[in-house]
Amino acid sequence: MRGSKPKTIARARSLRQSDNDAEDKLWKELRDRRLNGNKFVRQMPIGPYFADFACRELRLVVEIDGSQHADSRRDGIRGNGWSVVRFWNVDVxxxxxxxxxxxxxxxxxxxxxxVEAMDLRFFPAVRE
Structure with a gap:
């Protein structure tokens, strides 16, 4: 969060403290480079959004959501050079x-x- 604004830092901290069960379970597997040595962070601000999990090196965002986001249009536009994958809470x-x-x-x-399936949405980064 280097160089971020204080409000952004406070919002990210607040989101990290309110993880749901699925986010907590996945974080236990992603933290400390446990998943094939890839470093993930939680609640990283990217533009106006906060990524549930992000791997800066690979520019990969992992979102864990409930069915209320089933028709989310943000995945495709959220990219900004980042790939976005979305899983449902129940699958995690x-x-x-x-x-x-x-x-x-x-x-x-x-x-x-x-990939746009019922149980998985993956939007690779748009490279220019």
């Missing part, structure tokens, strides 16, 4: 190994095409 809680396998596939460059 009930099928964590599959979620982790998908994140690893993205990190390894094995999943590069856009």
């Amino acid at each position: 809680l009930s099928a964590l190994p599959s979620v982790l396998d998908t994140i690893v596939a993205i990190c390894d460059g094995r999943l590069v095409e856009r």
Whole structure:
């Protein structure tokens, strides 16, 4: 959060303290470079949004949401050079190994095409 505005820092801290069960469960797997050595951070501001999890090196945002975001248009425009993958809370809680396998596939460059399925949305970064 180097160089960020105090309000942004306060908002990110507030979001980190109010993680839901799914975010908490996934964070335990992503923190401390536990997922194939990739460094993830929580509640990172990107433009006007806060990414649930982000890997700066790979420019990958991982979002964990409930069904209220099923028709979210933000995923596609949120990119700004970042790839965005969205999982549902229920999938993180009930099928964590599959979620982790998908994140690893993205990190390894094995999943590069856009995916819009019921249980997964992946928007690769738009490169100019």
